[in-house]
Amino acid sequence: MNDINHLIQDRNAVAISVSQKLEPMEGRQSPIYPSTYPAAEKQGHRFETPYNINQLKDGRMVATLDSIQSQANRMEAAFVEELAHAVPNVTVAAGDRVVMLTELPHRLADAVIRASELHDAIRDAFEAYDAGDPSLIAKLGPTSLVYGAWDSRDTRVKIPRLIRSEIHAWDVDVFTRSAQFSGTFSREELGFTEQEWKKGADIGFAPTPSVDAHGGVMVNGDIQQLATLHLGQCRALERATPGLGTYVLGLALAGLWTGGREYTLRTGCWLVPEGTPEVTIVDRLGQRTALELTPEAVLAFLDGPALTAARQLDVPLEDAQAIAANFDIKAGRALLKTKGET
Structure with missing residues (x-):
């Protein structure tokens, strides 16, 4: 199945499933660093870590x-640069800074753009979506229909994700790690008193130890990206507004095959693909059929049928x-x- x-x-067909194995850029011998989160009180937790780690019944831990x-x-x-031609050019300015709507983490529901001249138009778009018409969302911020x-x-309207990936x-x-900072000059050379020298550890003058800090994780099993694209939601958009499902499917696939394959996650967690991704169509019975999905085919679909449908829907794609x-x-x-009222 290749079309x-x-x-x-x-x-x-209910979903497109993508599975990509990954490995650290430095190789399997090096620990990698997941995101860190503030410490929380956890009753009965067997290990303390700033990472998001869950323990399975067999004792294995998954980060x-x-x-x-x-x-x-x-x-x-x-969609900020490489795929910017595929979405409306909507920007919001605060102070001297101007950003695209696709840079806002909450998209059309982001507080910054809700507190702008577009507030009424965005409210109308959410209310229309709730009433069964998603076309206004598509004309303002179509990536809200994808992500x-x-x-x-405000309206309390929720737009579900079309695609999810982890x-x-x-x-x-x-792992943990320890380190010792040693200043270049001694207390006497710098002329500090003993009391001042003790305070100097916080400034960067005096020697400062760091003991048992978080040191990443060593991966013994697979590192895997799993992504699922909900075709049923695409068809629901298509039924509501003919052509919209095709447009949104093109956006979802293009986003997955460009930004979704960017694996430089953060310092200490640079990953590279291990082999090619496994792409399948999942049917209503749970059976999986291989789908040959190349970057070239995805971009051809986006720039062909998807954007043709968008223009027919009067989605404003031109810079003018x-x-x-x-x-x-x-x-x-x-x-x-x-705050606190809702």
Whole structure:
């Protein structure tokens, strides 16, 4: 099965599943560093770590290297430059800085753009979506239909994710590390008193030890990216607005095959693909059929059927139709007052 075009009409196909094995750029001999999170009180937790690690029944530990939200932001980042021609040019300015809508982590529900001149248009788009018409969302911020959005401070409308992706490392051992900072000059050379020297550890003058700090994880099993694209949701958009499912499918696939294959996650967690991805169509009975999906085929679908459908829907893709908004500090302060009310 190698044709993308038929997937919107094939009611038997429920999802595209992508599995990509990865490995550290430095090789398997080096620990890698997942994201760190603030410490939380955990009753009965067998290990203390700032990483997001879960323990299986057999004792193995699985580390989340990149979350669903982070993966969505990486995919959407491709629409800032490489795929910018495929979405409306919507920007928001605050102070001297101007960013594209696709750079905002909460998309159309982001507080910054909600507190701008586009507030009423965005509210109308969410309310229309809730009433069964997703076309206004598509004309403002179509990536909200791909990566989801929750207008939690106003209409309370939720747009589900069309695609989700995560990267996990299986069967990990948690490492710690210790280090010792030694200043170049002694206390006497610098002329500090003993009391001043003790305070100097916080500034960077005096020797400072760091003991049993988090030191990454050593991966004994697989590192794997798992992504799922919900074709049923594409068809629901197509039924609501003919052509929209095709457009959104093109955005989802292009985002996955560009930003979604960016594996430089953070310092100490640079990954590279191990072999080619396994891509399958999942049907209603759970059977899987291989799908040959190359970057060239994905971009051809986006620039062909997907963008043709978008133009027929009057999605503003030309630069002459760019939409620029300015952050309104008064509207932002009004949003602050709603904290706790919802």
